[in-house]
Amino acid sequence: MKKYIKTRTEIDDKTLSYICSYFQLKKTKRNELLLKEGEICKYYYFVNKGCTRLFSIADDGEESTRYFHFEEAFGTALSSFINQRPAFEFMQTIEPSELLVINRDDYFHLVDTVPQFSFIYRQILESAYIKSQERIYCFQKLEAIEKVRWVLTNQSKLLTRLSNKMVASYLGLTPPTLSRLKSKL
Numbered sequence: 001m002k003k004y005i006k007t008r009t010e011i012d013d014k015t016l017s018y019i020c021s022y023f024q025l026k027k028t029k030r031n032e033l034l035l036k037e038g039e040i041c042k043y044y045y046f047v048n049k050g051c052t053r054l055f056s057i058a059d060d061g062e063e064s065t066r067y068f069h070f071e072e073a074f075g076t077a078l079s080s081f082i083n084q085r086p087a088f089e090f091m092q093t094i095e096p097s098e099l100l101v102i103n104r105d106d107y108f109h110l111v112d113t114v115p116q117f118s119f120i121y122r123q124i125l126e127s128a129y130i131k132s133q134e135r136i137y138c139f140q141k142l143e144a145i146e147k148v149r150w151v152l153t154n155q156s157k158l159l160t161r162l163s164n165k166m167v168a169s170y171l172g173l174t175p176p177t178l179s180r181l182k183s184k185l
Contacts, residue, residue, distance in 0.1 A: 035091040041080035050097025
């Protein structure tokens with residue numbers, strides 16, 4: 001996390017250590033749930049190692065993945081974390097992971113009192129908004145094969161580290177369709 005922060009803002013070692021002192025290491029197993037739908041999100045995570053995903057489950061049991069967070073990224077169920085209302089989604093580690101965890105009160109204490117952390121928070125919000133918009137508008141227009149090409153170009157980790165089932169749920173495809181399309185590329 002120190003490297004992540006240093007590459008995004010000018011910060012002295014004392015301030016950086018102060019920020020890091022609020023985070024606790026959490027080691028998780030594969031497929032460990034960090035948040036269930038209906039719970040209020042109380043934690044923000046930084047992925048040191050592994051991957052997390054945000055997803056929902058429809059009434060018919062179909063999963064729809066909204067986002068993946070890989071190494072060197074912050075992630076949480078942002079809407080629930082900010083407004084303290086029940087989450088509409090689940091958050092899960094999909095690989096054994098090492099996460100740095102901070103509770104909501106401490107997180108916003110840092111946002112309110114450390115200008116560099118406030119800057120990082122703004123960057124996280126801006127990036128999340130832009131990625132969300134790109135995905136929504138891009139995927140609405142694209143044919144299935146174009147979606148797979150887009151992921152290959154913009155988020156290749158998805159195709160190399162994740163199961164077809166998870167990637168398909170992110171793209172709005174079925175796993176057999178994704179397999180067929182990948183074989184054409």
